[in-house]
Amino acid sequence: MTPLPGPSGSPPVVGIVGRRGAYGRWLQRFFEERMGLQVIGRDPAGDEDLPVDELVARADVLVFSAPIRVTPALIGEYVEAGNGREAGHLWMDLTSIKQRPVEALLASQAEVVGLHPMAAPPPTPTLQGRAMAVCPARLDRWRPWLDSFLSATRAERIDVSPEHHDRAMALVQGLTHASHMAQASVLRRQAPALGGLDALRPLRTVGHALDLSVSARMLAGNPGIYTDIQFDNPHVLPAIEQLAEAVGFLRAQLRSGDAEARQAVRSQLLEESATFFGAPVLAAGSQDFERLGYLLADLESPDFLSVFLPEDAPGSLRRLLHVFEEHAVNIESIHSSRSPEGELHFRIGLDRGCLAGLPADTLARLATALEAGGIGRVTAGDRRD
Ligand SMILES: NC(=O)c1ccc[n+]([C@@H]2O[C@H](COP(=O)([O-])OP(=O)(O)OC[C@H]3O[C@@H](n4cnc5c(N)ncnc54)[C@H](O)[C@@H]3O)[C@@H](O)[C@H]2O)c1
Numbered sequence: 561m562t563p564l565p566g567p568s569g570s571p572p573v574v575g576i577v578g579r580r581g582a583y584g585r586w587l588q589r590f591f592e593e594r595m596g597l598q599v600i601g602r603d604p605a606g607d608e609d610l611p612v613d614e615l616v617a618r619a620d621v622l623v624f625s626a627p628i629r630v631t632p633a634l635i636g637e638y639v640e641a642g643n644g645r646e647a648g649h650l651w652m653d654l655t656s657i658k659q660r661p662v663e664a665l666l667a668s669q670a671e672v673v674g675l676h677p678m679a680a681p682p683p684t685p686t687l688q689g690r691a692m693a694v695c696p697a698r699l700d701r702w703r704p705w706l707d708s709f710l711s712a713t714r715a716e717r718i719d720v721s722p723e724h725h726d727r728a729m730a731l732v733q734g735l736t737h738a739s740h741m742a743q744a745s746v747l748r749r750q751a752p753a754l755g756g757l758d759a760l761r762p763l764r765t766v767g768h769a770l771d772l773s774v775s776a777r778m779l780a781g782n783p784g785i786y787t788d789i790q791f792d793n794p795h796v797l798p799a800i801e802q803l804a805e806a807v808g809f810l811r812a813q814l815r816s817g818d819a820e821a822r823q824a825v826r827s828q829l830l831e832e833s834a835t836f837f838g839a840p841v842l843a844a845g846s847q848d849f850e851r852l853g854y855l856l857a858d859l860e861s862p863d864f865l866s867v868f869l870p871e872d873a874p875g876s877l878r879r880l881l882h883v884f885e886e887h888a889v890n891i892e893s894i895h896s897s898r899s900p901e902g903e904l905h906f907r908i909g910l911d912r913g914c915l916a917g918l919p920a921d922t923l924a925r926l927a928t929a930l931e932a933g934g935i936g937r938v939t940a941g942d943r944r945d
């Protein structure tokens with residue numbers, strides 16, 4: 561791989577502030593393995609050998625990937641340490657909030673871009689399938705390098721101003737996170753009386769399953785990020801006040817319980833919002849809901865084979881399917897994804913009725929044929945494969 565040169569014509573050294581953290585580690589690997597660049601950095605979690613002023617001087621590109629609540633002040637310390645030596649360098653940050661960090665970066669003499677990948681660092685080597693907000697605050701000679709770096713991430717790039725970003729994130733993140741924290745807290749208090757979350761599973765709706773996975777994803781993640789997004793994005797509080805108002809309105813109508821209250825909820829919380837969403841959004845959202853429902857059902861089905869294709873080449877899928885045909889096994893669903901190592905993975909749902917009519921060792925023979933033919937690696941897989 562040819563390392564991507566910076567404006568000086570040679571490949572830049574990348575510095576990561578917070579490189580022991582989740583995104584810092586992902587980025588270090590990305591820069592080293594996908595872009596062939598040297599990475600240096602600092603982190604109070606056991607990586608402080610390189611003094612701040614040396615990091616500032618040596619890093620042609622400096623990325624801040626530290627907790628949201630400390631980032632603006634931390635950037636300020638680096639600006640002070642740089643004392644102008646950062647002129648001609650590129651400084652950027654990954655913070656989930658953009659206005660204050662970008663303002664802090666602009667106090668330097670470096671070129672500046674604020675970034676926000678709209679997902680946790682994935683197990684995959686690129687950000688394909690994820691969006692990346694980009695705030696190009698002060699760019700000149702580094703623009704072509706930045707463009708190439710962003711294309712290499714394969715994220716869907718959305719250029720936006722820091723203020724617009726933060727206002728949008730109050731709704732996209734602040735509101736979503738708050739609703740799910742509140743839901744999780746109610747479930748924590750009420751579900752045990754019904755036997756816990758597992759006892760609710762058999763009675764699930766698609767909406768409950770989707771909401772539960774959002775809540776579970778958040779609760780499994782870094783609580784610092786979710787807390788900081790609520791507290792440090794100044795546009796979140798007004799959104800939460802309106803959320804509380806809406807829930808308060810619903811509560812008041814439920815307490816009143818009469819026909820008028822019912823009509824008020826129907827009209828204000830459902831019909832007026834439906835008009836605002838508009839027919840195309842309602843139709844598309846409804847269709848997505850249906851599709852996600854089928855996807856969840858497929859992923860729940862216990863009869864499946866998990867096949868990893870080492871060779872991601874035209875015709876691989878046809879060869880794979882041919883083996884199923886040869887063994888007269890009917891396929892009910894196919895879902896493809898990538899393993900963290902980049903292998904193509906197929907989760908193949910099997911028709912239980914068809915299997916019941918075949919010899920008991922059919923699946924074992926099918927798996928052997930797939931492996932012996934060098935078509936794919938078959939794993940038993942559990943429900944989550
Ligand atoms: N994880 C996500 O889902 C996600 C998604 C998008 C953006 N981000 C953003 O990426 C940034 C990093 O998030 P993360 O998930 O890697 O968090 P993290 O907590 O895993 O990592 C942060 C790292 O910063 C280090 N750090 C703390 N104080 C520091 C200091 N003074 N100097 C240098 N390093 C310091 C910590 O030791 C830690 O290793 C945050 O700003 C976050 O908003 C995170």
Ligand SMILES: O=C(O)C(=O)C[C@]1(C(=O)O)C=C[C@@H](O)C=C1
Nearest residue numbers: 656677678679680733777781785
């Ligand atoms: O867990 C994920 O993949 C996320 O999307 C994490 C999430 C989010 O939930 O909004 C959390 C913080 C980041 O700023 C971006 C995304």
